[in-house]
Amino acid sequence: MLTTKEEKIFRNIAYILLICGVAITLVPFIYMISASFKSQIYTFEYPPRLIPRDPTLVNYIKALGKDLFGINLLNSFFVATVTTVSTVFISSLMAYAFSRMRFPGKEVFFYILLLGMMIPPVMLIIPQFIIVKNLHLLDNLWGLIVVYISVTLSMQTFLLRSFFETIPRELEEAVLVDGGTRWDIFRKIILPLSKPGLAVVAIFTFLYAWDEFPWAHVAIREGSRRTLPVAIALFQSQYLTQWGLLFAATTVASIPAVIVFVIFQRYFIQGVITSGLK
Amino acid sequence: MEVKNKILDKSFLKKILSSKGAYLLLLPGMGFFFTFILFPLIYSFRMSFYKWNIVDIGASNFVGFSNYVRVINDPIFIRATLNTIVYTLMTVPGQILFALVVAILLNQKIKGRTFFRVAYYIPVITSWVVVTFLFEYFFGSQAGLVNFILRDMLHLVDKKIMWLTDPILVMIPLILLGIWKGIGWSAIILLAALQSIPLDLYEAATIDGAGIWHKITKITLPLIRPTLVFLVVVLVIGGFNVYISGLLMTKGGKPLDLSHFILTLMYKKTFTYLDFGYGSATSYLLAAFIFVVSVIEIKLLRRKVEY
DSSP states (O other), X not given: OOOHHHHXXXXXXXXXXXXXXXXXXXXXXXXXHHXXXXXGXXXXXXXXXXXXXXXXXXXXXXXXXXXXXXHHHXXXXXXXXXXXXXXXXXXXXXXXXXXXXXXXXXXXXXXXXXXXXXXXXXXXXXXXXXXXXXTTOTTSHHHHHHHHHHHHHHHHHHHHHHHHHTSOTHHHHHHHHTTOOHHHIIXXXXXXXXXXXXXXXXXXXXXXXXXXXXXXXXXXXXXXXXXXXXXXXXXXXXXXXXXXXXXXXHHHHHHXXXXXXXXXXXXXXXXXXXXXXX | OHHHHHHHHHHHHHHHHOTHHHHHHHHHHXXXXXXXXXXXXXXXXXXXXXXXXXXXXXXXXXXXXXXHHHHHTOHHHHHHHHHHHHHXXXXXXXXXXXXXXXXXXXXXXXXXXXXXXXXXXXXXXXOHHHHHHHHHHHHHSTTOHHHIIIIIISOOOSSOOOTTTSTTTTHHHHHHHHHHHHHHHHHHHHHHHHHXXXXXXXXXXXXXXXXXXXXXXXXXXXXXXXXXXXXXXXXXXXXXXXXXXXXXXTTTTTTTTOSOOHHHHHHIIIIISOXXXXXXXXXXXXXXXXXXXXXXXXXXXXXXXXX
16 A cells, blocks of 8 residues: 555554553553552542552552442442343344344334434433332332433344344355254244354443443432442542542543453454444 | 155244343333433423423413524524524544544554554543533633733733633634544545555555555545445534533633534523523524535535546
8 A cells, every 4th residue: 555665664663652542541540450559648649640659559449448339330230131131132033124124114103213322322311210200110220221222222233134134044044944943944034143143242231331420320229229430430439539539430440341352352343333332 | 865854944933023022121221212212302392382381381372483493584593693603614624634634644554553443432431521621721711821822821812712602712622622622523435434444455556656645535535435325424413413512611601602512502401591492492403404514514524536
């Protein structure tokens, strides 16, 4: 694409720029981790030091031992896991119907569902609050789960449908000829062949449920039912300048998301590209 | 052979046409969707025309458009709208520009591409709550790195700037955060678009003696135009929906409700003052605004690719 000499210079510039960019991207996280190992007095040290003086684990011990932090962590795991499993199941059923079956009203249902991709979730918080209150699910982890499933459903169904469409139909005809049912097709052909698609859906849903703040902030008041993002936000307003403690908590909260992402990044990027998901 | 195919087609068709099964598959998903998305959407529309009584819903009064009139004439809402527009106007070009640079660089034959991709994406997957506190620490705390760089390293200012307590200055960390957190996502989308451009176009340009800048402006940009349009539309929607960072960094619009975004104002009016009518009207105004802006963007930007 470029002449050799030009190419060489350009590539070297590319490396330098990319490394500078990565530094700007990652420095905040490095500072976060660094501050989480500083004892309280050193978090105010000016100029701010990147390498902590006398690194200490005291913030982690304090944060994890903090009355509810452990419970909040478990709540987050519970909500994210149940949401993920349910969404993968429900959206794959819907995607199958939309990609393989013909039924009256299919188009209408599909467009209504697409509407869900265009509505900003925060806009629905007020009526959702009233509905969930009437279902007696406020201050309840299930109140989070049902809304999370609903919010992610449109996107995930849309994504899975496009994965299912890439599977050749000849395979299914073979199953039908052998006397198999639709359920056999779904279980033995569609699901195994769309593993990357299912992985994408699972990762996105997990990260969404893990990071979600606005709805959890409104729907949960009771400290012991909070998920991590809300717990951390309120934690900060309570211990305003205890940066070490706060960053120990945010580091712990970020680790699962980063691990999930790094392991599955190949699928993840494929998913971003197919669907434009955030 | 032909006969066999026909029979096969028929039985296949019959199974397809038995639509009871399809509805059964849609039932759980549509149940969730109607209960928690579609019904709330309609419910909220209705609320926006009522003086909503949260204790006794039956006692709510129909007030026509007065909630909307109240919102539009509220100076706090106007200020919040201006803040939101400024935020969007700064973050959308910022994200696209930096993402484009990153994507073009990543599209070269370089080593460690996976590492770079992962690294640039980390801010995207981190919770808004976490990254907002990070930026507060850099801009606001006593040991804030930003003031250190500006004052003690570059000597650009002679005293520490109070970034977080001034309603105008606080927009700067919020905007920088918005750009920083979004670059990775846009870069991945752009990288995919770049990879679909055939290499021989560049080779032909090289033979014609075109330089890098020429290649980017004459080949790359026109060819990825549809992706750029998509990004502008999606990022503008995201910009108007800015919420968590504002809520946490300004502690809910402080000082004096001057630093609100539209959604943080909606949150405060609804859940602090329990003015549900005002809140619903605000979200519908926002949705209408987003819709109109998106349509205009698509109309303006989506011209046919010419070459």
